[in-house]
Structures are given as C-alpha cells and as structure tokens.
Amino acid sequence: MTEQAVMEVPAAVTEPGEQDPGPGDEALVAEELLVEEVSIDGMCGVY
Amino acid sequence: MSTDGAGPAGAGAARFDLDRPWRIDDRVAVRPEPFGALLYHFGTRRLSFLKNTTVLAVLRSLAEHPSARSACAAAGVPEAALPAYERALATLAESSMITERP
Amino acid sequence: MTAAAPARLVEQFELGLAAPICLTWELTYACNLACVHCLSSSGRRDPHELTTAECRGVIDTLERMQVFYVNIGGGEPTVRPDFWDLVGYATARHVGVKFSTNGIRIDRAAARRLAGSDYVDVQISLDGATAGVNDAVRGAGSYATALRAMRHLADAGLSGFKLSVVVTRHNVSQLDELKALADRYGAQLRLTRLRPSGRGADTWPQLHPTAAQQRRLYDWLRAHGEQVLTGDSFFHLAPYGGPLPGLNLCGAGRVVCLIDPVGDVYACPFAIHENFLAGSVRRPGGFEAVWRDSELFAELRRPQSGGACRSCGFFDSCRGGCMAAKFFTGLPLDGPDPECAAGHATAALAAAGPAAPRPAPDHSRRGPVRGQAGPVRGAAGTGPGRPVRGQAGPVPVSIGRRPPARACDEDPLSGFAIR
Numbered sequence: 001m002t003e004q005a006v007m008e009v010p011a012a013v014t015e016p017g018e019q020d021p022g023p024g025d026e027a028l029v030a031e032e033l034l035v036e037e038v039s040i041d042g043m044c045g046v047y
Numbered sequence: 048m049s050t051d052g053a054g055p056a057g058a059g060a061a062r063f064d065l066d067r068p069w070r071i072d073d074r075v076a077v078r079p080e081p082f083g084a085l086l087y088h089f090g091t092r093r094l095s096f097l098k099n100t101t102v103l104a105v106l107r108s109l110a111e112h113p114s115a116r117s118a119c120a121a122a123g124v125p126e127a128a129l130p131a132y133e134r135a136l137a138t139l140a141e142s143s144m145i146t147e148r149p
Numbered sequence: 150m151t152a153a154a155p156a157r158l159v160e161q162f163e164l165g166l167a168a169p170i171c172l173t174w175e176l177t178y179a180c181n182l183a184c185v186h187c188l189s190s191s192g193r194r195d196p197h198e199l200t201t202a203e204c205r206g207v208i209d210t211l212e213r214m215q216v217f218y219v220n221i222g223g224g225e226p227t228v229r230p231d232f233w234d235l236v237g238y239a240t241a242r243h244v245g246v247k248f249s250t251n252g253i254r255i256d257r258a259a260a261r262r263l264a265g266s267d268y269v270d271v272q273i274s275l276d277g278a279t280a281g282v283n284d285a286v287r288g289a290g291s292y293a294t295a296l297r298a299m300r301h302l303a304d305a306g307l308s309g310f311k312l313s314v315v316v317t318r319h320n321v322s323q324l325d326e327l328k329a330l331a332d333r334y335g336a337q338l339r340l341t342r343l344r345p346s347g348r349g350a351d352t353w354p355q356l357h358p359t360a361a362q363q364r365r366l367y368d369w370l371r372a373h374g375e376q377v378l379t380g381d382s383f384f385h386l387a388p389y390g391g392p393l394p395g396l397n398l399c400g401a402g403r404v405v406c407l408i409d410p411v412g413d414v415y416a417c418p419f420a421i422h423e424n425f426l427a428g429s430v431r432r433p434g435g436f437e438a439v440w441r442d443s444e445l446f447a448e449l450r451r452p453q454s455g456g457a458c459r460s461c462g463f464f465d466s467c468r469g470g471c472m473a474a475k476f477f478t479g480l481p482l483d484g485p486d487p488e489c490a491a492g493h494a495t496a497a498l499a500a501a502g503p504a505a506p507r508p509a510p511d512h513s514r515r516g517p518v519r520g521q522a523g524p525v526r527g528a529a530g531t532g533p534g535r536p537v538r539g540q541a542g543p544v545p546v547s548i549g550r551r552p553p554a555r556a557c558d559e560d561p562l563s564g565f566a567i568r
Contacts, residue, residue, distance in 0.1 A: 033131075
C-alpha cells in the first residue's frame, strides 16, 4: 500500500542534491536505496 | 571542533563518475554489521548505513581499483544492478564519505 | 553474488548491531545543580562510582567494539577530577566524545582546550531563552553560568557546539529566541523531549507541553529541518505530518544504551529503573558481554508487536512512542504514549492507577541546594527528599551490589574557584 510505504521511510533518506523529500515517488525509490544517511544526533536514547 | 561541509553543495550536484578512481575519506570509520556496514565521518558527524555486504565490498576495494566501475565489477555487481550502486556511491560522495583520487 | 534487496532499516536492526552506534555514559551522579526535571535524579556522588582505571577499561572496550561516539553526561561530568584525562583517553583511541554540561567548569582555558580538538563536541544545557524561564527549572544562576560558558567557547573560536534545550510548557513559546541565542554564539540548537524520568516524574504533570503546544513544536521543527537537532526524541509526533529527520524509532537496547556512574547498563538514560537494567560493566565480559548477551536487549531487539497501537493507522510512523514515557506515567508498554499525537492517551491515563513506578536509584541532594529556594524533590511545598518506595535511603540496584555505605552530599565544587 503506497500510504503504508510513505509512513515507513526514514525522513533522513535523501537523494544527492535534493532538498527535504516529501512523500510519494521518493518513498518507493527509497525502498531500493543501498545507502541511507542520518546525523549522529538522529537516534533516540542519548543525551 | 571543526566541522567540514559535506561534498558539493546545493541541488544539481554533478552525477557520480563511475569511471574515476575513488577512496574512502581518511576521517571515516567503517564498521561491518550483520546487514552490511555502518560508516561514520568524524568531520561531518554523519552516519551512513550500507544495506548489504556487496556495497561494503565495493567500498573497501575502491582505493585499489582504477575506477569505481571496476570495483563494482570485481565485487560481482551485475550490469542491471549498477545504477543502484552508482546511486549509492553518489550518496557517499555527496556526504564526503568517499573522495576522488588524483 | 549480489545480495538480496535490502529490507527496511528498522527491520535490519532486528538482526542486532555489533556495537551501539553511540551511547550515553553518565560519569557521575554528582552535580552542582538540582534541576527539577533531572532524568538521572543527580546531586550526590555515589561512593561506588567507577574508578579512573575502570573508566579507562570501559573506553578500551568501546574502542575494541568500534563504538563511534560516546555521549558523556551525569550529573555534571566535569566535576570529576579525571574528566579531562578520560576525554583525552577516549579521543586518542578514536572514540568520539560529546559531553553534556551546565557550563560550570567551561572557563577560558577549558574552552581553548576544546577548540583544539577534532574528536570532542560540547553540549551546553539550557532550558529557557531568559533567566526567568530557565532558572525556575535549573536553579538561580544557572542561566548566567551557561551563557558564560557559551561566551568562552565562542571566544575560543569553537563554533558548532550544541545548545541543548529540554522542551517544557514554559519554554515552548521561546523557540525563536532560543534559535537566535544559539546563532548569536555560533552554536547549533538542539531541542529534546521532556520525559517523566528521574525527578521529571514529579514535575512532568506541570512541565510537559500541552497538546496544542506539542503541535506548534512539531510545525516549528518541520520548518527548521536539520538546522535544529532533536536527538530523534520527537518520533512520537510523526503522525502530525510525517517523520522528522532521524531514525524515527526507539533506540533503547538496539542502537543506544546507558552506562551509569556505577557501571550499570540500562537500555536508555530515560529508563533508569531495574526493569530496564541489562547488566553491569563490572561483571565478567564487561560491557561487550552485556551488549551482546543481555536478555533485556534481546527482548528489545525482537520485533515489537505494538499491542494496542497496532490497529492505529499511525503506528508505523510513531512506533508506539517512548517506552520510558509510558513506563513512568504508569501506562502499559504495549499501549499509547502519554503524549500520543492521535489523542489516544487521555483514556489510557485515566485508566492508569495512581501508583506509577518510581525511578531509582535516587541521588538527589537531601538538603537545600545553592540557588534553589526550597526542597529539591517532590512537588512544591512538600518536605525535602521524599523517600523512594517508602525507604529512608537510596534504593539499591539489584545486580549483586550492596547499597552505598554512605551517600556523599559534599558540595562537588568545594575548593573550586570560577575564573
């Protein structure tokens, strides 16, 4: 379900050169990405 | 603390060149994981998740190959999958995890 | 030879990680302040805190496990005499350090020292853009202390240090001012969620943002993107309009954990309670064995069913919210977060009994603390140092350690002059 897929994508995933990706096509593409990025401050449970 | 900017700035960054030689940046730590690997850049404080072991193998062999394309071939990446690996390497270059060799 | 299509990141973590990505390490329970919401109930040093040698042993383990980063806090970590020694020991072994401080020991010399290091980040704690708002929570003079530290850091050329704010009912109207304050000193603003942990259990009802404020906070965070850090502490707000930057999941026992001042390992710094105690670095195998073999962590790493939240359309984005927030408000862990963005908490909180679990252990100061008008624990107007679980002293942690022979209440700053 597309909607389900949108919710599941970590917001930090970005294609090179793109700003803040919204829901939709990027969500489907993101499922196939081999590399995902996040800031070291992007995980819950640390100060 | 010094923070380095991530690679080429802004939208429209150059597409990744598979035919250039690349290497892992000196400030990057690579840690293998069951699912692939984690990369951490001590300059940018960014973390990259490599989601399979093949892309890790490609990454680790980059410095020894005359091009990223040949590193992918040596790691067994089939032609059909190459665009996905190119996109992965482009992401790593954009965030300064890998840099071009002279 | 090509690997199969990668699963979602969240699913991949269920295989377990070789090491935490980063972790919190509280170096001491001693603190010069007595913030009303302190998540670790700090104030008094524990007589059984890890020695310098033991701390170095932990760092050796972190190096071997290739932990990228350790977040050092407390209490106030800089009051330990070996603080700089340990930071240097870690960075020499390529373990990145971010330490969280109220600024009390960030003088000009300390700032210059920090400016010269690539592997160390500093995080100044502040909970208001004005002394009025901040000091009500952190004590008289704490705003001035923080700003002095920030001035020294900026003067030393250290840009990009963090200004970390716990969002409360009283500072949520100051977000723009806080951003401006951070900008003025060349710092990066960080906003994190107040949890009902430690002394926060007592002040949570009065301090946590209202639903309307929470919604405004979410919109503000979306507008500021990755300029403002959040420590992924607002993933429970994703239902408002999609995920914020970050992993958007509870990291406890999966990608992060806590090492406390006496070497106990908890799932998360917001869950300092025996139910979330995974082991001790003082046991055979040390931290590595705890991370790898702890039953608690194995359970946390199993796919979570979501329980009552499973049928909610927002579950995939909010993941059922924060385990610690639910636990310390007396809510079941398989139900809604007390600040559920879809509004499912109201009924749940009404149904929860009055006896929410008490955070433990409690290292709060007993007597009056400089800068605080009254008692350091309990709701305003009650007596000092409310006993925990009906006992007169600190609650012993069940991991084969005797209760402290004597809790140390001595001022951690005795003999220290601020330059």
